[in-house]
Amino acid sequence: MLALGALTLSGVAQPAIGHTFTSDKTDFQLITVAEGLEHPWSLAFLPNGSQLVTEREGRLRLIEDGELQKPPIKGLPELVVSGQGGLLDIILHPDFETNRTLFLSYAHEVSGEGMTTRVARAALDGHTLSDVEVIFEAMPRGNTSRHFAGRMAFDRDGNLYVAVGDRGEMDRAQDTGDDAGGVHRLTTNGDPAPGNPFIDDSTGNDTVYTYGNRNIQGMTTHPATGEIWSHEHGPGGGDEINIIRAGNNYGWPKVTYGIDYSGAIISDKTTMEGITDPLHYWDPSIAPSGMAFYTGDRFPEWKGDLFVGALKMRKLVRLSIENETVKEEEDLLEDLGERIRDVRMGPDGVLWLLTDSANGRVYRLVPLE
Missing domain, CATH: 2.120.10.30 (TolB, C-terminal domain)
Incomplete structure (x- = not known):
């Protein structure tokens, strides 16, 4: 969920540095790259x-x-x-x-x-x-x-x-x-x-x-x-x-x-x-669209989890998997209100996201500092 931040006139939360999202395992921020x-x-x-x-x-x-x-x-x-x-x-x-x-x-x-x-x-x-x-x-x-x-x-x-x-x-x-x-x-x-x-x-x-x-x-x-x-x-x-x-x-x-x-x-x-x-x-x-395993060290709580973007439901899904069985499923970024087209594990140790729209964005999902 989105814990901080103002809404635009359209009612969609626009993330920026300082806006905090929460999950069952950790808190994080979205940073707009482009x-x-x-x-x-x-x-x-x-x-x-x-x-x-x-x-x-x-x-x-x-x-x-x-x-x-x-x-x-x-x-x-x-x-x-x-x-x-x-x-x-x-x-x-x-x-x-x-x-x-x-x-x-x-x-x-x-x-x-x-x-x-x-x-x-x-x-x-x-x-x-x-x-x-x-x-x-x-x-x-x-x-x-x-x-x-x-x-x-x-x-x-x-x-x-x-x-x-x-x-x-x-x-x-x-x-x-x-x-x-x-x-x-x-x-x-x-x-x-x-x-x-x-x-x-x-x-x-x-x-x-x-x-x-x-x-x-x-x-x-x-x-x-x-x-x-x-x-x-x-x-x-x-x-x-x-x-x-x-x-x-x-x-x-x-x-x-x-x-x-x-x-x-x-x-x-x-x-x-x-x-x-x-x-x-x-x-x-x-x-679903876009797919990546988290393999970095900046979110140790997510190590090995699978992340899937969603177009229709406009969210990011985290799946904890053991022995080819989903043990836990969590929906993230539902308050963002954007179609997630791609999910990538970045060389900087964080997840990168693309949003599917006429004004699409590139985001980095980073730990809360």
Whole structure:
């Protein structure tokens, strides 16, 4: 809850230095790093202490010395901004300090063929991207502007995991010969990663790692096990947290804890043989987005906890997890009144947040001094 601070005329609390938030474990402050971003979607930390932020509207921005630089980074790949699509995730190559390579996910359109999720690799040279190369394109394309997913993560072996949504065409998620509705595991060149579950199976595409995923908006690497964890949007309810494991079917739309937005029943089953049950789910939906384990020392009470942003419910969720079981769940920042789009563990030992609006912000969540 918000303990201090005035309200604006709109009634939404505007945090600043000195405003205190409380949780069951500790008190903290929010510090505004940058504002005026148009629907920021993802955040990456550069080795020199600067940050890169994607704007869904098709811009990549640099925050340098705590100041948002006005000119966007030049040289982005061709993309389309439509519905939920635009410029999405950004992730740095594990050897970024030496090769300056990063990866971007985004929506792309071909006239007459529809839209899809793409991933491009590029080198950051000052304020410009160079050597831009498309390394992954989910096929076939679709005619909707929904469920592009686009979250990415690296495992400890340097494989790149890319989430692709079902594109609003739910049955595609159960077809391993269709790139929609699953997670793809790639090398940094875009080739299928060695050991992918369908490489020697003619029924599935070589890059497919999991399927039955509706629309993954959060993905992170577990700090102890190295496994990739994700969460995805359900329909009317049934948001899920899952551990991404080779060849697993996560059920959509055969099983779900949600219903269609119209109220229609999608499935009368919440579990089924051959389906991987979620580690945790929300009903009603919170519309989760962004995901990070807290691994720093500045909040020792939160060490190892998982933090998830929420768009619809406008909050930050803290989950205490033991042996893949949620032992405690706490809602934070409900008084902030903002859609949390991304959650990142910063190299400075604190959590960083992005808010999804036409005047989006970058926040640091810091201990109360």
